[in-house]
Structure formats: structure tokens, C-alpha cells
Amino acid sequence: QEQLEEINQLMKDTRQLPEEVIAGLKVRPKTANPMDVLQGAIAALADHEPYIVSGDRDEVYEASVRLISRTAQVVAAWHRIRKGQEPLPANVETSHAAAFLEALWGTKPTEYEERMMDMLLVLHAEHQLNASTFAAREVASTRAHLYASVSAGVGALSGPLHGGANAKVMDMLLGIGSVENVEGWIKERVEGGQRIMGLGHAVYKTEDPRAQVLR
Numbered sequence: 052q053e054q055l056e057e058i059n060q061l062m063k064d065t066r067q068l069p070e071e072v073i074a075g076l077k078v079r080p081k082t083a084n085p086m087d088v089l090q091g092a093i094a095a096l097a098d099h100e101p102y103i104v105s106g107d108r109d110e111v112y113e114a115s116v117r118l119i120s121r122t123a124q125v126v127a128a129w130h131r132i133r134k135g136q137e138p139l140p141a142n143v144e145t146s147h148a149a150a151f152l153e154a155l156w157g158t159k160p161t162e163y164e165e166r167m168m169d170m171l172l173v174l175h176a177e178h179q180l181n182a183s184t185f186a187a188r189e190v191a192s193t194r195a196h197l198y199a200s201v202s203a204g205v206g207a208l209s210g211p212l213h214g215g216a217n218a219k220v221m222d223m224l225l226g227i228g229s230v231e232n233v234e235g236w237i238k239e240r241v242e243g244g245q246r247i248m249g250l251g252h253a254v255y256k257t258e259d260p261r262a263q264v265l266r
Contacts, residue, residue: 067140083133085126093202186203223247
């Protein structure tokens with residue numbers, strides 16, 4: 052509990068984005084790929100990291116927590132900027148999940164929405180050694196700094212055979228349009244021998260274990 056309270060407080064203390072990073076987001080084309088924007092923003096955040104070249108374990112830990120906290124705010128800020136809205140200052144009094152959703156929506160999430168977001172983040176963190184994690188570890192093995200390593204991981208995550216598949220799911224859901232269209236849409240895809248994007252991997256012989264939790 053003491054460790055949990057410590058990390059929560061550190062995330063609150065380091066959540067605000069530097070003004071220069073927000074200014075950099077505002078000059079990106081609104082049509083830019085969000086993953087490209089995120090990768091660039093993480094690299095830009097390195098300019099504002101006091102422990103960027105530190106080899107001290109505690110300092111690198113603090114830098115890591117700061118990056119986690121600010122990455123969520125980058126995503127929320129870019130979502131608003133590309134919609135022509137002004138990014139919101141981070142709420143430094145609430146949880147990581149709630150602060151992200153509030154910065155994204157402009158309204159405070161319900162307890163259920165906050166819990167759902169927190170659970171989604173845990174499920175992704177528990178996904179272990181996927182392609183983007185491997186890419187980040189490989190770059191880190193050269194003694195490149197934390198932000199360079201995570202930026203490389205985001206680059207790997209953007210690919211359509213990794214995190215980019217999530218974007219295909221969103222395209223699919225928008226294409227289906229409504230619940231009553233699901234059955235016909237799926238049937239047409241199956242009969243046409245086309246892919247149906249979703250949570251999981253072709254190599255799995257059983258259901259993705261995260262799916263049960265999400266349901």
C-alpha cells in the first residue's frame with residue numbers, strides 16, 4: 052500500500068505536460084497519424100527530463116513514472132488538438148486513469164469508467180514481451196536513454212501487425228455502424244474469406260485471456 056501511494060503521488064506530481072511539448076503538438080497537421088505524433092512527442096519529452104542521462108536506479112524509476120504519466124496526457128492533448136479543441140491542463144488530484152479520461156473528454160469520468168480504464172491499462176501492461184516491448188528493450192540494451200527506447204517501442208507498436216491492428220478494429224466498428232448490422236457484416240466477411248479484426252493473435256489456440264476479463 053505504501054508503494055502504491057508513493058507511485059500514485061509521483062504520477063500526480065509529474066503529470067503536467069511542458070508548454071513546449073504542447074506547442075509542438077499544435078503545429079502537427081491534424082491529419083497526422085496519432086502514433087507518429089505520440090512517437091515524436093515522447094522524443095520531445097526527453098528535452099524536459101532531468102534524469103535523461105542518469106544511471107541511478109531511483110532516478111531512472113522516477114523518470115519512468117514521469118513518462119508513463121505524461122504519455123497519457125500527450126494522447127489526450129493530441130485527441131483534442133486534432134478536433135480543433137484546446138488541450139486541457141491535467142488534473143493532478145485524481146488517479147492516472149481518471150486524469151487521462153478527463154483530459155480526453157473534458158468531463159470527469161464515472162467511477163465505473165475510471166475502473167474500466169484502469170483495468171484496460173493493467174491488461175495491456177501484463178501483456179509481457181510483445182513486439183514493442185522487445186523493440187524498447189533492444190534499444191535500451193545499447194544504453195540509449197529511456198525516451199529513445201520507448202519511442203522505438205511506439206514505432207513498433209504502430210505497425211498493422213501489432214498495435215496498428217486496433218485502428219483496423221475501429222475502422223471495422225465504424226464500417227458496421229450499428230448492432231443490427233453486425234450479423235450481416237460478419238457473414239459477408241466470412242463468405243468472402245476476408246479478415247475480421249479483433250483482440251487476439253493468429254497464433255493463439257485458445258481465446259485471448261484478456262477477452263474474458265474485458266467481457
